[in-house]
Amino acid sequence: MRMSSMENIYDIEDNLLLKTYVKRRIAIVSGNGSEVYDEKGRRFIDLTSAYGVALLGHSNPVIVEAIVNQLKKISSCHGSFYNDARADFLREISYFTSRFFSKISLVNSGAESVDLALKTAFKKTGRSKIVAANRSFHGKTLASLSVTWNPDYKKGLEHVLNNRVVFSEYGNEEDLKNKVDKDTAAIILEPVQGEGGVRIPPEGYLKAAREIASDKGVLLIIDEIQSGMRRTGPFFAFEREGIVPDVTMLAKGVAGGIPIGITLFTEEVSTVGETGFHTSTYGGNPLACAAGAATIRLLREAVTEKDVEERSRKFSNRLEELKGLRIVREVRIRGLMIGVELRIRA
Numbered sequence: 564m565r566m567s568s569m570e571n572i573y574d575i576e577d578n579l580l581l582k583t584y585v586k587r588r589i590a591i592v593s594g595n596g597s598e599v600y601d602e603k604g605r606r607f608i609d610l611t612s613a614y615g616v617a618l619l620g621h622s623n624p625v626i627v628e629a630i631v632n633q634l635k636k637i638s639s640c641h642g643s644f645y646n647d648a649r650a651d652f653l654r655e656i657s658y659f660t661s662r663f664f665s666k667i668s669l670v671n672s673g674a675e676s677v678d679l680a681l682k683t684a685f686k687k688t689g690r691s692k693i694v695a696a697n698r699s700f701h702g703k704t705l706a707s708l709s710v711t712w713n714p715d716y717k718k719g720l721e722h723v724l725n726n727r728v729v730f731s732e733y734g735n736e737e738d739l740k741n742k743v744d745k746d747t748a749a750i751i752l753e754p755v756q757g758e759g760g761v762r763i764p765p766e767g768y769l770k771a772a773r774e775i776a777s778d779k780g781v782l783l784i785i786d787e788i789q790s791g792m793r794r795t796g797p798f799f800a801f802e803r804e805g806i807v808p809d810v811t812m813l814a815k816g817v818a819g820g821i822p823i824g825i826t827l828f829t830e831e832v833s834t835v836g837e838t839g840f841h842t843s844t845y846g847g848n849p850l851a852c853a854a855g856a857a858t859i860r861l862l863r864e865a866v867t868e869k870d871v872e873e874r875s876r877k878f879s880n881r882l883e884e885l886k887g888l889r890i891v892r893e894v895r896i897r898g899l900m901i902g903v904e905l906r907i908r909a
Contacts, residue, residue: 572602594621615757615789618816619861626819626857633853640849642669642842652852655859656817656825659798663807666833668826669847673788673814674702676824677751679841680810681706683828684749684782686835692746693725694781696733698759701751701786710751712759734764736771743775749782749809750775754800757789761895761902766804773806782809782832788824792816793862795898796871818854871898 572590590602597620599609609617619626633648640646653667660667670676685691695701695710702708708716709725717724731742733756743750750772756762769785776783785808790800792813801808809832813825824846828836845851875898882894885903892904 596620596622612816613820615794615815616820618792618794619819619858619866621820623819623858623861625861626854629853629857630819630821630850633850636849638848638850639845641844642847646847646849646852648849648852648856649847652847652856652859655856655863658859658863660827663799663829664811664827665830666828666836668828668836668841669852670824670826670841670843671822671845671851672702672824673812674704674707674824675843675846676788676812676814676826677701677707677710677786678704679826680751680784680812681710681749682841683810683826683832683835684784686840687782687832688748688780690746690748690781691725692727692729692744692748694739694742694747694750695728695730696739696752696756697730698733698756698762699730699751699753700756700758701753701788733759733762734768736768736775739772740775743779743781745779747779747781749784751784751786753786753790754803755790755795755897755900757900760904761897761900763895763897769801769804769806773804773808776809784808784810784812787811788814790897790900792858793866793868793871793898794900796868796875798862800897817858818851819858821851821854823851823855875899875901 573588591599592602593600594609597608599607599621609621612618613621640649656667668679670679681693684693693710695712697712699710699712701710703711703716705724708720709728712730729742732738739750752769752772754769773783785801787799787801791798797803799811807829809829811827814823817823817825875896878901879896882896882903885891886894890905890907892906895902895904
């Protein structure tokens with residue numbers, strides 16, 4: 564039944580939704596660019612970019628048009644069949660990815676793409692241990708939660724999570740090296756930690772991780788779900804260190820707000836992808852792919868690495884003024900991933 568007024572939004576969600584979020588008492592009903600609006604018409608600047616999803620702004624007209632046009636054609640097409648929107652998206656994204664990766668798998672979220680990356684590591688190596696990093700976040704499905712650091716997310720689930728995951732100190736090459744052994748299947752890292760507080764590792768850390776992984780015969784998985792798609796400047800944040808991981812993942816802003824997840828594989832690792840290895844009813848659906856193709860085209864044609872650097876510099880110059888405030892502990896910036904750490908709880 565359609566609501567006759569907006570006054571019931573809060574009560575309906577509070578009464579019916581499982582309480583898994585700390586709710587802000589704001590009902591967002593529309594958005595445009597960097598701004599969102601509540602049911603009273605109040606305007607807010609969305610500095611979270613919808614937690615990384617609104618990469619090119621809310622309701623981007625180019626992406627909206629692509630979604631509407633695709634809805635008029637077909638919105639779902641199982642992976643057992645070929646589809647023009649899917650092929651278009653794969654062609655568009657390969658413009659950025661083909662230098663590093665030869666195969667792509669399409670799912671519905673970042674957490675799913677992490678699950679597939681971990682499955683790949685376990686199958687490719689025949690080993691069961693994973694080395695992740697403290698303050699990491701990779702998702703909250705059982706597999707991705709195992710490599711997510713925050714113990715609060717794991718309460719009551721410790722008995723079913725993978726107990727073969729160990730956490731190294733993020734940015735510490737020596738600690739990472741010491742944690743990897745003969746039972747390790749993969750190292751999984753974020754090139755910039757998002758939920759962990761926009762934490763940027765020392766220069767050379769990712770390169771060291773690549774060397775450690777290669778020396779020990781383990782896979783290097785780089786999670787680009789927040790840092791990818793030009794968020795930090797280059798299409799992939801790992802490009803700054805001149806490395807190529809064995810597997811990487813993209814999600815969040817890939818399709819301008821339509822759910823999608825991507826796992827990318829080098830040629831050597833992609834051999835694990837046998838028929839039935841990992842499938843999804845909605846994975847690679849035409850609606851998400853049409854939105855994704857429009858997003859990628861916009862990135863390719865209208866957003867350059869230099870654009871990101873210039874905007875980052877402007878933010879950095881203004882945020883420098885905050886460093887003199889006692890309340891500000893640190894300002895951390897990598898491209899347009901920006902974090903301001905306060906001395907008090909925000």
